[in-house]
Amino acid sequence: MSDHDDRPGNRLRAELPEEVPPAAPAPVPAGRAEAPEGKRALTGRERLVKGLWPPRVTRAQLIVALLLFGLGFGLAVQVASNSDNDSALRGARQEDLVRILDELDDRTQRLEDEKQGLEKQRDELENSSDQAEEARKQTVEKERQLGVLAGTVAAQGPGITMTIEDTKGTVEADMLLDAIQELRAAGAEAIQVNGVRVVAGTYLTDSGKSVSVDGNKINAPYRFKVIGKPQDLEPALNIPGGVVQTLEKEQATVTVERSSKIVVDALRAAKRPDYARSSSQ
16 A cells, blocks of 8 residues: 555545635734725825815914015015115216205205294294283273273272261261262272262262262261272371361261271162264274
8 A cells, every 4th residue: 555545535635725824914004094994094195285274264363464464565665665766866867866965955944944934923823812811811900990990890909988977967968079089089999888889970969868879868877988098098088177077077976997808899880871982993
């Protein structure tokens, strides 16, 4: 019997190949994700492109980008303009440069002259404004002074108060008028008698045992409120043979008091003249 068995079963087994074990799965290369079953895995480049596009821009980033673009554009235009001017000046002839300098000097001089003219106008306006304000103040003061004299405004200041007690009823209108005249001569600026303002056209009349001032009946005691210099007013009334002595002879009692503040508040209505008009109109 030979080494090899020639039986059909043995020959059949010899012709079949030996069973090969299944191959192990190939390792996934680094940087490549394993794709799901049925899909191709993305490469690193494809993932980079996918992450960059479409871009995700916030509003703040967009605003900053626009501002930077505008700033860059403005700088570029400015640089280009300066370059053009510099190039034009570098290429200009000497005569042209002299002419340009002369024009600049003339323009500078015109601007300086205009500046001086405007400053002069400003000073004139300020002076005229000051003059107008001063004139207005003087007008107001003059109006006040005339109002005091005319009796249309109240007044106050130093002065005296003279009180005449007439228990006998012997004081007459002409005596009171003499007192008013004596006070005016001594510098009285405002006079009021028993609530009646005394003005330039004031008149006094006898009315029974009393006196009327500009048609207003007043009774004793007669109280004079006078604004003026007390040191002049009181002596003028007390001179020998003056107002005080004359009234005392008529058995009237006269008292004079100085004061640092006398208020004359009786007013006269301003009367508009019927025919007289200012000659300055």
